[in-house]
Amino acid sequence: MITLTEENYIKAIYHLGSNGNESVNTNAIAEAMQTKASSVTDMVKKLSEKNYADYKKYQGVTLTERGRQVAVSIIRKHRLWEVFLVEKLNFSWDEVHEVAEHLEHIKSEKLINQLDAFLEFPKHDPHGDPIPDKEGKFQHIEKIILAKADVGSVYKCVGVDDSSSSFLKYLDSNKIALGTVISVLHKEPYDNSVKIALGDTAIVVSQNVAKNLYLKKVES
């Protein structure tokens, strides 16, 4: 049996190692999980014994294929529940993460596949992140950050890199949501802020914002 704690560690390792490819440091995991490095060492030893991860002392940890499958399954559940909360229970996109953090651990194949069907097989969660299908396949979307968008071009907002509540609320207050059309008017070299047009109003956003907003070019 896999425990809830093991699942959370595996998910953290997956995310920290850019989707399970790179090796991850003890300290990075400790930071992400809000625990101490010594606790992480104990846990990665256990994950290694259970064949969810490969670990050699002082060398960091990587997920095995088995571990990667667990991670993807949890991410699938997390994102489907987020869609459910927004679409069916009227949660806003800044409220869903915490609850999904718990719902993702409910173990029932039938539950998650029926939920998927009930939601009509969504491809992305409320933050634009892709939802893997039953087989663990992601449908990737081409996207760039606003900071790298071309001045003069028109884009559609398709996701966020930072899904913290404060950032999402900032976007809400500036009428930026998934699907919002954005024209890039000007990039200020001094502070890397970006002037964008939303419908008929223009606003300036900081570099911080520009680095955390994903866009996709709109065909014209």
Added chain:
Amino acid sequence: MITLTEENYIKAIYHLGSNGNESVNTNAIAEAMQTKASSVTDMVKKLSEKNYADYKKYQGVTLTERGRQVAVSIIRKHRLWEVFLVEKLNFSWDEVHEVAEHLEHIKSEKLINQLDAFLEFPKHDPHGDPIPDKEGKFQHIEKIILAKADVGSVYKCVGVDDSSSSFLKYLDSNKIALGTVISVLHKEPYDNSVKIALGDTAIVVSQNVAKNLYLKKVES
């Protein structure tokens, strides 16, 4: 903070003590929770320290008002999730209990109240058990067991006392569901079996079945 394990013990004590009124034995809890009596003793001590229960050595345990509130809240969540699984995710009534056993521990006021609204404030779960409202108030229904029904009268099936998968599947295979109309044709004194009519077919059910099926008299 209350733990998942504490919640499960509190719920068990509530159910065993006929909805939190009577004192409950250590052994009864151990049996219900599939643990050993010694584990129960440890836990009731802790529940008592945390003011969820009153406990005196060798005297059994009762819930405090605080403990009763916890129990009712978990039962509300359990039953609402059961309705969700049946109504929205096409689970059958014999499949929901196990999953609800886990979902009932998700802690989010907003989640459960929005779920309640989404389901249009159901008053009963798929087994006919009442769902307490936000304030913990139950809407009781008048019901009797088939074993005590009057020969010659017409009833509607409104619930089950045993919601084990095997009993529910038995009812399915005999076309008995919540809402099914049942006429009591004959009670056999020898083995306490009961002959009933369902539409145009008549069947005989054992005493076991007759004791676990709740009915409500149909006005004529």
Added chain:
DNA sequence: ATTTATTTTTAGACTAGTCTAAATTTTATT
């Protein structure tokens, strides 16, 4: 190439929850 700083691991302790086996209390039976 040493020394210093940082990262990581170990050692030992703690809590929650569980178990077995023994001791104690209560209840039932003679």
Added chain:
DNA sequence: AATAAAATTTAGACTAGTCTAAAAATAAAT
């Protein structure tokens, strides 16, 4: 009332997960 049986509690041990403090290994700086 004494004894036997059943229920309950205690004592001590174990696992999962965590922590602090100290030791060891790696990386950085002189």
